[in-house]
Amino acid sequence: MSARFAFALAALLVAPPATAGSDPAARGLAVRANAAAATRQPRLSVISGAEQWYGLAATLGAGTSNTVRVLHRNLAGCTATGLRLLAGNYGWANTSSAGSPSAPKERQNPYPITVHSAFEFAGTRTDQQQPRAPVRWGGQPTATLTPATAAYAFPNLMLSDPVSASLAPGAAFYERSAVTQAAAGQQYFSTVSLRGGTSGFGTDSGEGYAVNSTAERVFDNAAGDVTVGAPQFAAGWSALAVLGTCSDGTVAPSIAIAGDSIVAKVDDAGYGYFTGGWALRAFAAYPHMLLALPGEREMDAVQVWNFASRFEASGYATHVLWAYGRNDLSYDIGVLGLSPAQAVAAMKAVRLQAAKAFMMPRGGGAPGQVFIAATILPAPTSTDGFLTMAGQSKDAYEAARVLFNQWLRESGPDGFVAQANAQVAGIVNAGVARVADPCAGLEVDADGVPTRDGGFSPPATTIYASGTSTGGNTGNSFNDTSKAWAPGALRGAELEIVSGTGAGQFRGIGGNGATQVLIADPWTTLPDATSAYRITDAPGWNGVHPGTRGAILSAAGIDAAALMRPLAGQ
Secondary structure, eight states: OOGGGOOOHHHHHSOOOOOTTSOHHHHHHHHHHHHHHHHHSOOOEEOBOOOEEEESSSOOOTTOEEEEEEEEEBOSSSOEEEEEEEEEOEEEEEEOTTOOEEEEEEEEOSSOEEEEEEEEOSOOSSOOOOOOEEOOBTTBSOEEEOOOSSSSSSOOEEEOOOEEEEEOTTOEEEEEEEEEESSTTOOOOOOOOOOOOSOOTTOOSSSOSOOSSHHHHHHHOTTOOOOBOOSSSOSSOOOSEEEEEETTSOOOOOEEEEESHHHHBSSOTTSTTTBOOHHHHHTTTSOEEEOOOTTOOHHHHTSHHHHHHHHHHHTTSSEEEEEOOHHHHIIIIIISOOOHHHHHHHHHHHHHHHHHHHHSOOBTTBOOOEEEEEOOOOOOEESSTTSOSTTEEOOTTHHHHHHHHHHHHOOSTTSHHHHHHHTTTTOTTOOOEEEEOGGGGTOBOTTSOBOTTOOBOOOOOOEEEEEEOOSOOOTTEEEOTTOOOOTTTTTTOEEEEEESTTTTOEEEEEEEOSSEEEESSOOSSOOOTTOEEEEEOOOBOSSSOBOHHHHHHHHHTOOHHHHTOOOTTO
């Protein structure tokens, strides 16, 4: 393993643990110290998965203020008190610290921001006049987050003072946050995620019906909902998470979700507006924070300079979902020219390093976390929009993906779980490793039979519409004025250009009016009046991302209750 794979986060951010081989008296002292620390300060729980994010201003310019109003729900399963906001001032960069081309990277934003926040414990999502409980930061009404002099390797987070409140399990409440920034152009890693909903396709099953474009709002929200943002890097700022203490003294199981674009969102058009993915659907019932970063490789995420703020933020969760691998496959094999065996060997080492960093005790009485490693989904291609099995072909990196997934699932001593747990054997308060297998609900073989390592996707089952565009399309829209669709009815379906200009393109539908559908990813070739199309419930794979049905099937293969079992002492 080269030095660039070294995972220094544990050394930088985690207190040194006592081990089974250390002096018994010293080990006992460490245990008592941890217990005393836990007694002095009740452990905070992540209590919310954000429901919706309402932006009250369109842009963030230099010296301007932007306000968002976030609908939260107490998912902790306990009465939560002493609410606190976890604030951050970081985003991403497009090159690594070494200057080589790479996926986006976490970095501190270059300019300070001033944050002003409050909680609202009553009201509806559209009213703006409810009484507010101000959030204080070290006793002050605002907090200024100033970047460190170095751009990488330093967390840029701040925790607010506790706000006196008592929230029953399931209770809704709002976070009102305004931010003023010194310069335009900053992008914020705000982990607002749409909670709930295992269905899609225009159905409001808990995920929220509002979406984040003016046109879609007109289509689907005649009552006048305001704009909703994406789950991260949105146009406005909001806190990373709402923390609190369970009044019964317990610690609520919660999960920090890290990974690439497949779990961040992308192409799941039926869950909010292009927000979701299988992970948010699978763990929607649990308090969560979304730390996924589109385009990121696991080999990048284990670098100390690339995960510092997210690593610190994730420490408030009891569990971590680590869902990387697709980008590593394409880089190791497609760019570096490694063989499947070589690529998998490198990926195994990185996964074990990540597991150890999160499973090590955090200090202050907090045990290590449950580290949930996710298998890698297949990424087949199709010549007919996934209408048939015969039209599909396996991904170029399939052999390596199968090898890596088999190692993750291996229950013996040579498998991931045994090897990850062995790294922390005998360490007091260490976490454990588990495996989430989104392939279990989705993957089929060439005959369409559910089969792990099958490499294919279930075909479409329904054709909702077909025809030829009447033209006038834009980068994110597609028109057929001969139609009379019910507004919102096609959300989450897949649009394929069958022939004519732009043939072969495949896009998820985020919303529709009577004669127009909206897509999130702009057309590569703009369709025109020659473009014939069809709309189906195909699982997706616009590139490497499953669409709405694919995300639903993947989430259905996850036993969230088993994966979220708490550790003793949590």
